[in-house]
Amino acid sequence: MNVLTHKEAKLAWANNEALLINNAAVNGWEEFFPANWGCDVFDAYEFQIKPRIVKIGDIEVAEPIKEPLSKGQQYFVPSLLTEKLANQLKWKNSAIDKTLLERGLIHLTEQDAINHAQAHIIVSGGTIQCNDDLTSNDEIVMFKQPVKENRSDINVVIKEPETIQPEENKSEKESVLEQSSEQDYQSRLQNLIDLAKVATTPKEANALATYTKTWTEEQRKPLLDAINIRLVELDKPNQSLLVRIKNAENIERLNQLEQEVHTCDAFIQPSLNESLSRRRQELTGFPF
Known part of the structure; x- marks a missing residue:
């Protein structure tokens, strides 16, 4: 995203455009609230237009950056595997940088990246609260061989109220529930596969399997295949x-x-x- 000139920043503010200010001494890029700044703010700081809002499921988050950054510029990506839910990186114009950009995972502010991660968790049926038992109960295995599937699946049963209703209406409701459940699964699966493709370590790739405990063996297979492909890519020796x-x-x-x-x-x-x-x-x- 382009940095505005002083004149462009003033004009955008005058037109009630939402702005980001580069408060480098504190948090880097953050939302601009004029009441918190002095009269010379437009001459002393860098500004950008605040990204528009997009939806992940029913959750609104800031739109990820669409254009390459300047070399050395810091950015943030959502992280489902860390307590903070965001990782800070610097743009090096590397393959990883470009992949994250193509996948729509780059934000200029840490809070936007955190909100993005929270949206993925909620859409996947998870909770934001930190689960202290995750590391103690769920051992993450560093797979060199293909991921072994956990066959002790937990089946989710949706119980309808025990009321007498016409068979036609009951069948229609069951069809709607099945369609909704399938759409939810496909959304979760695609999110996890996208994360597997850009995992930077085997540990990060394997940890994605812990989000599929309630899935059947058949539902889990596409993600495990994506994890295995990424593990092979990460394990390639850099031979002369x-x-x-x-x-x-x-x-x-x-x-x-x-x-x-x-x-x-x-x-x-x-x-x-x-x-x-x-x-x-x-x-x-x-x-x-």
Whole structure:
């Protein structure tokens, strides 16, 4: 989001636009209340237009930032796995930064990020109160292998009042309840899958499974698949091209790596080509 010039900030305020002020000495970007500031505030501070409101379920939260930030600028993201419900980061123009931006998870103020996290929790049927028994009763396992599904599912039963009603009306109500329940599940599932895709550690990815205790094995499977994919991505070794050549499992893979060699600096290509020939001989048994 763009920083306003002094003139633009004054004009926006005059037009009753909601503003954010960069109170860097205290909290960074926060909502601007003119009564709390002096007459020279527009000349001394940076301003931005306050993001518009969006809805998560029936809950209103500030719209996440849609444009890349300046390098080094701090921002906040909702966090379902920490007591504070928000994490503070700095924009580095990294892949993680861009992914969080694409997923609509970046806010300029900590409170907006907290509100965003609270909305996800409420939409998922959770509560905001801190559960001290979470870590003691629910051990989070650092999976290297695919996540094992907990088969002791808790079934949620919706009981209708025991009144006599026409069979047609009863069937219609049951259909509405089933449709509402399915929509709620799909919303929760998509929220958790989105969080799994941007998890930064295996612990953070695995912890998402603790939010599905009341789900059946079939309902839980899409999330577990997403968690497993993210765990594989996080566990990929950052190997050099030379190491990958030495570990190439077949000729097809070796040919792919040879294309990468062509893009390397001419100074190191002879050494890499020598390793390619050596590995090709090992795989085929014929000298090259």
